[in-house]
Amino acid sequence: MSEINVPADQRKAIAALDVSRLDELLDQCLREERLVGLSDLRLYDCGDYIREQLRIFEKAVQGHSAAKAPKKRAQTEHDVRRAGSSLISAVHQMQSRIEREQREDELFVVDDNVGQPYLHSNRLSVSVSYRWRSQASEPWEFGSIKFTHTHQFAPAYLSAQPRRKPSAAAQATAKEAELFQVWDHLRRLALHSVKEYFQKGGDGSKIPQTFQAKQDTYGGGLNNFSASFWNDRR
Known part of the structure; x- marks a missing residue:
């Protein structure tokens, strides 16, 4: 079970992402009210975090396409923009993470x-x-x-x-x-x-x-500091 390291295949897919191209496609999806070109970027190969943000964006685009009333469409357009921003942010975060992990891997x-x-x-x-x-x-x-x-x-x-x-x-x-x-x-x-x-x-x-492992003072179980072998916090 992977916990602290981004798997090699996900690292490769995340590093290959062109954020500028992704931004262009997100705008196109909003304009055309349909999903356009996102599958070409292999976002579903980039791990759970990016994959979940992509699903939210896809759902938002579908909701905007189905909306008819002006007030509803204004809300769904906002949802699409917000979901797109969250997806871009997720990509930036994961690209920064793998860059940090690659530096750490040297030592x-x-x-x-x-x-x-x-x-x-x-x-x-x-x-x-x-x-x-x-x-x-x-x-x-x-x-x-x-x-x-x-x-x-x-x-x-x-x-x-x-x-x-x-x-x-x-x-x-x-x-x-x-x-x-x-x-x-x-x-x-x-x-x-x-x-x-x-x-x-x-x-x-x-x-x-x-x-x-250090036991919690109150409950006797595990807490966030139970495995901290290098300090005395509990």
Whole structure:
């Protein structure tokens, strides 16, 4: 599951986007009240964020084409313009992001392809691999850090009780789903923590091999700082 890095195929498609041409096509779509030429730009290959903004624009154009009353058409024209601006903004944001990632790739890479585990215990773990170097001319050094967390299920009396007690199999399935949700949260926290450490200029040789996730002071679960192995905030 990709989390912190734009996949290579999306990077290529985003980098190839001609924003000026896109802007021209968006204006043409508004004038002609139909979708014109956008498929040629391969916007649907550019990842979820740009893809979602494109869908919103397409829907807005369709709504404007269907509108008849002057007041309604004024509103739908505004919707098309706003959706077009949001799409252009999304492209600019993603192009800036991949430029930043390409610069960062010269000095560090955090592998965000973390495999989904078999969850048979509330003792959860996520291993994050990475490579780094001080200068682009130096050889890569490699490392990994294992984040661990013991999840505590809420006592039964704190949960809403169903009228009929679920079967043992249903209870096991529910616990498995809860464990996966917590594990996935830990995965995302771990990946972002390691990447942020490097972005702040951290030395890869000082990353510990293991780290027990910090539990939230109030609820005992995970919070935004639980995987911050490089500071003491909770």
